[in-house]
Amino acid sequence: MKMMSDGTIPEHHPHCLGCGSENPAGMQLRTRLDGDVVRGEVTFDRRQQGAPGIAHGGAVATVLDDALGSVLVVLETPAVTANLNVSFRAPTLLHQPLHVEARVVERDGRKLHLSARLMDEQYTTLAEATALFLVVDVVHFTQGGEALPEAWSTWGSSTT
């Protein structure tokens, strides 16, 4: 398993998932490893607003997908989201510190079954996701024509 000495999960994506800088939707998700579970914190602001004062469902799904992506860093396995199912259980309010967690449920060959949850400060579930990630060769990520992060060069590329 790969993490920094302070327990945080290192950069693994051009948008810096896991290192606390902004992803494409302007959200900061800081993640760390706690046993087998990736945990993080995020706060939505007006940039992610859907209904007044409430986060857009797409923004919620993005954070859950980001947390799931951090699980790949822990596994050091290149994979992509093939399928993401999100259940919205309660409105996600802006300007509230929220908790996120993600974990591996099962691995079946190339198929990684993962789950993630977004919770409010009292750990009440706001949204939960189940996802199928498919392991790919790291070459998959060169299709965009951009250089890949150096750390990825040591990651496993076996798709079996």
Ligand SMILES: CCCCCCCCCC(=O)SCCNC(=O)CCNC(=O)[C@H](O)C(C)(C)COP(=O)(O)OP(=O)(O)OC[C@H]1O[C@@H](n2cnc3c(N)ncnc32)[C@H](O)[C@@H]1OP(=O)(O)O
């Ligand atoms: C170093 C790593 C860093 C990680 C950071 C990046 C994480 C970012 C996470 C993302 O957001 S990735 C962006 C969103 N996802 C994509 O862009 C993926 C786009 N889709 C693809 O590239 C291909 O469809 C994919 C690689 C996922 C699958 O194509 P393949 O040709 O490799 O798989 P194939 O179609 O042969 O299917 C393999 C198995 O998976 C199953 N499968 C494929 N797609 C599925 C799907 N969508 N839902 C359910 N099952 C699916 C398929 O039925 C089959 O099952 P069986 O082996 O049992 O027959």
